Structure formats: structure tokens, C-alpha cells
Amino acid sequence: MITVQQAEDIILSQAKDFGKEYIAYDQALGRVLAEDLTADRDLPPFDRPTVDGIAIRYNAYEKGIRSFPIKAVQSAGEPPIPIDTETECIEIMTGAALDRSADTVIRYEDISINNGMASFTVDIKKGQNIHLKGRDKKEGEILVKAHQVITPAIIGIASSIGKTSIAVKKLPKIIIISTGDEMVSPESIPSAYQLRRSNGITIQSVLKKYHVEADILHLNDDYEEIKKEISRCIHEYDVLLMSGGVSMGKFDYLPQVCEELGIKKLFHKIKQRPGKPFWFGKNNADKLVFAFPGNPVSVFMCLHRYCIPWLEKSLEIPGSSPQFAVLQNDIEVPFSLQYFVQVKLGTNQLGQLTAESVYTNGSGDFSHLADTNAFIELPLEQNSFKKGEVYRIWKYND
Amino acid sequence: MITVQQAEDIILSQAKDFGKEYIAYDQALGRVLAEDLTADRDLPPFDRPTVDGIAIRYNAYEKGIRSFPIKAVQSAGEPPIPIDTETECIEIMTGAALDRSADTVIRYEDISINNGMASFTVDIKKGQNIHLKGRDKKEGEILVKAHQVITPAIIGIASSIGKTSIAVKKLPKIIIISTGDEMVSPESIPSAYQLRRSNGITIQSVLKKYHVEADILHLNDDYEEIKKEISRCIHEYDVLLMSGGVSMGKFDYLPQVCEELGIKKLFHKIKQRPGKPFWFGKNNADKLVFAFPGNPVSVFMCLHRYCIPWLEKSLEIPGSSPQFAVLQNDIEVPFSLQYFVQVKLGTNQLGQLTAESVYTNGSGDFSHLADTNAFIELPLEQNSFKKGEVYRIWKYND
Numbered sequence: 065m066i067t068v069q070q071a072e073d074i075i076l077s078q079a080k081d082f083g084k085e086y087i088a089y090d091q092a093l094g095r096v097l098a099e100d101l102t103a104d105r106d107l108p109p110f111d112r113p114t115v116d117g118i119a120i121r122y123n124a125y126e127k128g129i130r131s132f133p134i135k136a137v138q139s140a141g142e143p144p145i146p147i148d149t150e151t152e153c154i155e156i157m158t159g160a161a162l163d164r165s166a167d168t169v170i171r172y173e174d175i176s177i178n179n180g181m182a183s184f185t186v187d188i189k190k191g192q193n194i195h196l197k198g199r200d201k202k203e204g205e206i207l208v209k210a211h212q213v214i215t216p217a218i219i220g221i222a223s224s225i226g227k228t229s230i231a232v233k234k235l236p237k238i239i240i241i242s243t244g245d246e247m248v249s250p251e252s253i254p255s256a257y258q259l260r261r262s263n264g265i266t267i268q269s270v271l272k273k274y275h276v277e278a279d280i281l282h283l284n285d286d287y288e289e290i291k292k293e294i295s296r297c298i299h300e301y302d303v304l305l306m307s308g309g310v311s312m313g314k315f316d317y318l319p320q321v322c323e324e325l326g327i328k329k330l331f332h333k334i335k336q337r338p339g340k341p342f343w344f345g346k347n348n349a350d351k352l353v354f355a356f357p358g359n360p361v362s363v364f365m366c367l368h369r370y371c372i373p374w375l376e377k378s379l380e381i382p383g384s385s386p387q388f389a390v391l392q393n394d395i396e397v398p399f400s401l402q403y404f405v406q407v408k409l410g411t412n413q414l415g416q417l418t419a420e421s422v423y424t425n426g427s428g429d430f431s432h433l434a435d436t437n438a439f440i441e442l443p444l445e446q447n448s449f450k451k452g453e454v455y456r457i458w459k460y461n462d
Numbered sequence: 463m464i465t466v467q468q469a470e471d472i473i474l475s476q477a478k479d480f481g482k483e484y485i486a487y488d489q490a491l492g493r494v495l496a497e498d499l500t501a502d503r504d505l506p507p508f509d510r511p512t513v514d515g516i517a518i519r520y521n522a523y524e525k526g527i528r529s530f531p532i533k534a535v536q537s538a539g540e541p542p543i544p545i546d547t548e549t550e551c552i553e554i555m556t557g558a559a560l561d562r563s564a565d566t567v568i569r570y571e572d573i574s575i576n577n578g579m580a581s582f583t584v585d586i587k588k589g590q591n592i593h594l595k596g597r598d599k600k601e602g603e604i605l606v607k608a609h610q611v612i613t614p615a616i617i618g619i620a621s622s623i624g625k626t627s628i629a630v631k632k633l634p635k636i637i638i639i640s641t642g643d644e645m646v647s648p649e650s651i652p653s654a655y656q657l658r659r660s661n662g663i664t665i666q667s668v669l670k671k672y673h674v675e676a677d678i679l680h681l682n683d684d685y686e687e688i689k690k691e692i693s694r695c696i697h698e699y700d701v702l703l704m705s706g707g708v709s710m711g712k713f714d715y716l717p718q719v720c721e722e723l724g725i726k727k728l729f730h731k732i733k734q735r736p737g738k739p740f741w742f743g744k745n746n747a748d749k750l751v752f753a754f755p756g757n758p759v760s761v762f763m764c765l766h767r768y769c770i771p772w773l774e775k776s777l778e779i780p781g782s783s784p785q786f787a788v789l790q791n792d793i794e795v796p797f798s799l800q801y802f803v804q805v806k807l808g809t810n811q812l813g814q815l816t817a818e819s820v821y822t823n824g825s826g827d828f829s830h831l832a833d834t835n836a837f838i839e840l841p842l843e844q845n846s847f848k849k850g851e852v853y854r855i856w857k858y859n860d
Contacts (some may be wrong), residue, residue, distance in 0.1 A: 089648070093667050107829055110655055114824055116711040139683065139713055141644030143655055157711040159644050159756065161655030172710045200827040208832045215859045217831035220664030220758060223648040224657070224828065246539030246557050250487070250621040257508055257541055257559030259622070266618030269491050285537065312570045313514040313555040315537055358557065360618060388813065415786060415852075416813035426512055429598045430622065431505055433615035434606045454813075461613045462860075 079377035095232040101208040106198035110161040119166035122190040131183040169193035236302040238278040243308040263307040285315035308358030338362040338427035360430035389419035404439040477775035493630035499606040504596035508559040517564035529581040567591035634700040636676040641706040661705040683713035706756030736760040736825035758828035787817035804834040
């Protein structure tokens with residue numbers, strides 16, 4: 065059996081570039097940017113008043129002039145109107161383009177206007193209240209670097225620079241396959257010895273954060289059916305995420321089926337709880353199979369601990385730095401497995417993250433996944449963990 | 463002019479319940495749950511082995527029996543098979559339903575099977591390796607409380623309990639209206655004195671996090687057109703989010719138009735930068751108008767500081783506790799306005815959030831919105847802020 069660290073290394077070494085594609089900017093939220101966004105012209109593209117008021121030539125002010133006939137009103141979106149002589153002013157609005165003949169703007173609050181004359185008594189500075197052309201960024205300068213998740217702010221910037229088609233990382237084609245004769249659809253009334261399926265929809269929902277629209281398939285514990293479907297899926301998809309069928313049971317066919325189909329085992333079983341029987345492999349075409357044990361908590365843990373980091377690395381999302389939290393209670397671990405405990409996160413008065421562990425009845429007990437926020441990962445080397453100690457966490461309910 | 467706190471109080475006092483609706487569980491991710499989810503039967507619904515192996519009656523073990531003929535193989539999804547005499551065992555798989563006639567399970571790793579006989583030498587405990595019916599939750603017990611955002615784990619739980627139609631909070635109907643003659647579409651090649659629009663798509667993108675699909679409209683600075691369209695929209699929508707047209711400019715028609723349409727001003731102008739000219743009002747039917755100033759940074763700040771908290775309160779999402787960060791540089795504020803500064807967040811060695819401020823060229827400079835994560839809110843009462851001091855932050859790029 066390998067360690068959690070070894071499993072992580074093997075899985076991350078299979079990170080893969082799925083290429084890029086161009087999509088409309090208004091569909092790009094949450095996708096991963098695959099090109100730098102650069103300024104198509106200077107920002108701002110013209111000298112613009114930052115207030116509503118009048119524009120004058122500072123020279124006139126230096127000569128003692130404090131009262132100016134208004135030559136014209138310059139609104140936003142119009143060609144700039146020049147001042148013909150330095151004794152004139154232009155009434156000008158925020159967002160308008162200031163003509164080069166004016167160099168200083170005085171806000172309405174500081175002037176009075178009577179009979180077409182604008183006057184003021186305040187002291188002013190040359191160039192005040194003007195946001196100069198190119199002051200924020202120069203044409204061609206990078207505004208947004210590639211390899212980050214596209215946020216609303218990035219969408220807004222793309223819109224501003226007319227970048228209506230954006231290169232984003234292509235997403236892997238994923239199918240989620242659950243197995244188990246006892247699992248019926250959520251629409252069914254299960255018999256006393258059946259359960260409703262949930263792993264498929266849960267995994268699919270987690271992947272939606274990355275805009276991966278995974279397909280879902282359920283298979284009964286029928287050797288030939290499983291073999292036929294995996295054979296089909298390994299051709300049609302980049303990644304198979306499976307749940308169930310990898311343990312010691314008589315009907316746990318997956319490892320054998322995979323081997324027969326040329327899907328090479330990279331590991332089977334990790335020194336961890338939950339999720340010990342996790343099987344991972346790939347075929348010659350680098351198609352990957354993550355085969356998780358069937359219990360909902362095991363699936364959830366393996367997905368967040370291994371599969372999501374693999375996906376983020378494949379999409380070249382800069383690895384979010386590891387997160388740690390302060391344990392809020394003592395935990396004794398009576399076995400030699402790296403233990404992942406469901407915790408509720410909080411913050412203490414120092415502003416540190418805290419993690420309060422929740423008692424559960426093993427990996428079949430999914431009833432706490434909704435009211436906890438993370439797994440805390442307790443190192444294999446120890447069996448005794450004390451309140452106040454700090455360990456790594458893996459968040460799930462963000 | 464009112465303070466930030468007064469503005470917040472006024473806006474939050476207008477939080478409104480938009481009712482609830484039922485949607486399919488697999489469409490509910492990210493919506494707000496409007497009912498408790500309860501266990502439709504005991505969890506687990508039957509006694510289930512947590513390992514693959516054999517099931518025996520402990521009584522037999524007490525009598526010294528260590529070798530048992532295998533009566534049958536019990537797989538998951540089948541009706542439970544009873545043991546007829548205490549000298550027998552059942553070979554049983556994880557997830558199967560254990561019959562009441564057996565009470566203890568021994569895993570394959572601890573037994574040997576020869577000629578239909580299962581034998582073991584290990585010590586066992588009565589009831590081991592069984593996840594008892596109702597051990598996690600009893601039928602009718604609450605699994606997930608109402609008034610939280612639906613996560614993948616909640617979708618999974620809903621699936622498990624057959625809750626295929628879920629009550630969620632209804633979302634307000636929102637339209638985003640931008641104004642300004644200088645603003646052209648992102649598809650256009652702007653003239654030297656025009657800009658491409660971005661506020662509409664930015665606001666729309668932020669609201670998508672809440673699954674609000676807001677409409678977008680752009681209006682030129684034409685008094686009659688603006689009046690006609692606002693009159694239409696205030697009937698058709700619950701909320702109007704506007705940008706531009708609320709300042710001192712000659713073409714800043716919104717406050718007047720709103721008044722003429724019976725939309726009562728609740729405030730105009732806040733002691734803050736950016737976003738000072740923010741106008742907020744409502745009509746007799748409690749339709750709301752958030753009219754932000756037109757600069758992208760002002761819009762972004764007002765949206766996250768006021769509008770999103772209003773939306774979260776309206777949807778009854780439990781208020782996320784305020785977040786604070788340690789300032790990483792000194793800031794001098796040469797004006798008497800509550801100052802919101804764009805910051806990059808990090809963490810220090812104590813695990814505290816840190817906030818490094820970014821120098822910008824005022825509220826027209828949107829070039830940093832993509833590489834910062836939050837606004838830090840610097841209190842109105844001070845002008846001098848020092849490295850190491852802790853202030854409240856408002857995150858935007860999560």
C-alpha cells in the first residue's frame with residue numbers, strides 16, 4: 065500500500081494539457097484564461113475630466129483671470145471641443161474627451177455660473193481633476209495574465225478592450241460511472257435493502273465549479289456489462305471517475321476489467337481512511353481512470369484530495385497555497401492510516417482558521433457532509449492529535 | 463451626505479422575501495434552500511456490513527465455533543438471507559442488507575475459505591463491522607437545514623433521500639441599466655472619444671454567483687428615452703441596478719427621472735470614495751433602484767458593499783461573518799470620506815489574512831480589479847492608517 069503523498073505524486077504526474085479553445089467573452093466566467101489580455105489602446109484612451117465642471121487653460125489662471133465665458137458644453141461621447149483663446153472655458157462632463165487646448169478642470173461645486181460666465185475664487189493646481197491618457201496602462205500592456213480563473217472583473221476588462229472572443233483552457237471530457245446492484249435512481253422508491261444513488265450527481269456538482277459538464281452512467285454488478293461500457297467510455301472520454309467495485313467483494317470487478325482492457329494500474333490502495341481501496345490507472349492513450357470506493361464519504365474525500373488538484377494542475381490554475389487550520393479537539397486514531405476527519409471551520413480571535421472535528425459513523429455516514437466544510441488531514445506518523453495543533457485542510461463547502 | 467453605515471442600514475432595511483419555488487434537485491446547485499431536508503427513512507436504512515467477508519451469530523463464537531459452512535453469498539441489493547442454524551455463516555458484501563439472524567461480520571482479510579467452509583483464528587467482538595440501521599440519523603430527522611446555499615454535498619443528500627424536487631428561494635427579477643453617450647458596445651471599434659461598455663456585463667457576472675440571470679440594457683443620455691425605459695422596467699422588474707447619470711453633470715438625469723416616476727429617494731450621496739454619488743430609492747410597490755455612479759471601480763465597490771449584502775439578506779443566506787485583514791502598508795487619506803482601497807490578500811505566518819494596498823488612478827482606473835481580491839474599508843474618522851492595523855475587507859475575486 066502506498067502513502068497519501070505517493071498517491072498524490074502519481075496522480076499529479078498525470079496532469080495533462082487539453083489545449084485551448086475560443087469562446088464568447090460573456091460565456092467565459094469561471095473558465096481558465098489561456099491568453100494574456102492586453103490593452104488595445106492607452107487606458108484611459110483620452111484625457112478625461114474626473115469631475116463635472118469647466119475646463120480652462122492654466123495659463124489664464126496664472127495671469128489672474130477668474131471669470132471665463134463658456135464657449136460650449138462638451139458632453140461625453142462627443143469629439144473634443146477646443147478653447148480658441150485662453151480667456152474662454154468649456155463646460156465639460158465626467159467621461160468626456162478633453163481637448164489639448166485645455167489643461168485644468170474645476171468642478172461645479174467650486175464655481176458659479178451667471179449669464180454664460182463661469183467664475184471661481186478657489187485656488188487651483190495645474191492639471192487638476194484630469195485622468196490623463198495612458199495613465200493607467202499603455203497600449204499593448206498586459207491587463208490580465210493567462211492561467212487564472214475568469215472572474216467578473218476580468219469579464220469587465222475583456223469587454224472594455226473589445227476582447228469578445230477569449231482563449232480559454234479546454235476541459236477534459238469526463239464521465240462518472242457508479243456501480244452497485246443495490247443502488248437505485250433518486251426517483252425510485254427503494255426496497256428495504258436498496259439505496260438511492262448519490263455519488264454521480266455529487267461528483268458532477270463538484271465539477272460544475274470548473275464548468276466541466278460530466279456525463280453520468282450507472283452500471284449493475286454485471287461483469288460483461290461493466291467491461292463493455294468501460295471499453296466504450298475509455299475511448300469516448302478523457303477521464304473516467306468511478307465509484308464502487310474496487311474493494312475485496314466478490315462483485316468488485318473494476319480492477320480486473322480495467323486490466324483486461326489495457327488500463328494499467330498505477331496504484332491500488334492508499335494508507336488512508338476513508339478511501340483506502342482507491343484504484344488509479346491509465347491506458348496507452350493516457351486516458352485516466354480514477355476508481356474510488358463506493359461510500360459517499362470516501363468518494364468525496366478522494367475527489368477533493370486527488371482529483372480536483374489533478375484537474376487544477378491540468379488546467380494550469382496556479383496551485384492555491386495549502387491551507388491549514390487549528391484543531392479544536394483531541395483526536396485518537398486507533399489504526400495506522402492517514403486519517404481524514406470532517407471538520408467545521410471557523411476563525412479565532414487571531415484571525416486563524418479553526419477546525420472542529422465531527423463524530424461520524426464511518427465512510428457510509430454521509431449525513432455530516434452538508435454541515436461540515438473540510439477534511440483535516442492527520443499525518444500517518446502519529447496516532448494522537450491534540451487541540452491547538454495545526455494541520456492541513458481540504459475545503460469542500462465553499 | 464450620509465455615512466456608509468447609514469447607507470447600509472437603509473439598504474438592508476429594504477431586504478425583501480421573494481418567496482419560494484420548487485425546482486429539480488439536479489438544477490439546484492448554488493440556489494438557496496427554502497426547506498429543511500429530512501431523512502425519509504433511517505440512515506442507514508438497514509444493518510449493513512462495512513467490510514466484505516462473512517456474517518455469523520456471535521453466540522456460536524462464544525461457544526468456541528471457529529469454522530462455518532457458507533450457506534449462501536449475499537450481495538448488495540438482494541433481500542437479506544437468514545442464517546438457519548448458528549453453525550452457519552453467510553458470505554456477505556459491503557452495502558448488502560444483513561439479516562437479523564446474524565450479528566457480527568468478519569472481513570475476508572481475517573478468514574480463510576476452503577471447500578465451502580470459512581474459518582478464522584482472530585479474536586472478534588460482538589457486532590463488529592456493522593453499520594447499524596438508524597445509527598446516523600432516524601427517519602424524520604433533519605439532515606440539512608433551510609436557508610443555506612445548496613452545495614454538491616446537499617445535492618448528494620437530496621438524491622439519497624429521493625428529494626427530487628426542492629424548495630428554493632425565488633430570485634428577484636433584476637435589470638442592469640447603464641447610461642452614457644460615450645459608451646459603445648464591446649463589439650464596436652470606439653472612436654477616439656468613446657469607450658466600450660463594461661459595467662453591465664460585470665454586474666451580470668457577479669450576480670451569476672447567486673444564479674440571478676439579470677437582463678442588461680444600455681441607454682443614451684436622452685431624458686425622454688431614459689424616462690420611458692425606467693418607467694417600463696420599474697413595472698417589469700423587482701430591482702433596477704443602474705450605472706452612471708447620478709452625479710453633477712448636465713446629463714445626469716436619473717435622480718430627476720426617478721422622482722417624476724414616483725421612485726422616492728431614500729438617499730443620494732454617501733461619505734465614501736469611490737462611489738460618493740450613489741443614489742438609492744424605491745417606489746410604492748417596493749421596487750428598488752440602486753443607481754451607482756458610472757465609473758467601473760465605483761460600480762464594483764457599491765455592488766459588493768451594498769447590493770450583494772442586500773441580496774443575501776433577501777435570500778435569507780445567513781450573514782457571513784465580517785472579514786478583517788492586516789494592512790501591509792501605511793495609507794494617508796487627504797479627504798474626509800470613508801475610503802475603500804483595492805488590496806491583494808495573502809496570509810501571514812500566524813495564519814491571518816493580510817491586505818496589501820494597490821496604487822490606482824482613481825475610480826476610472828479599473829485595470830487593477832483583476833489582480834486584487836478585495837476592498838479594505840478605512841474608517842471615516844481617521845486620515846492616517848498604519849501597517850499592522852486591522853480593518854474590514856469586502857472580497858470580490860473569490
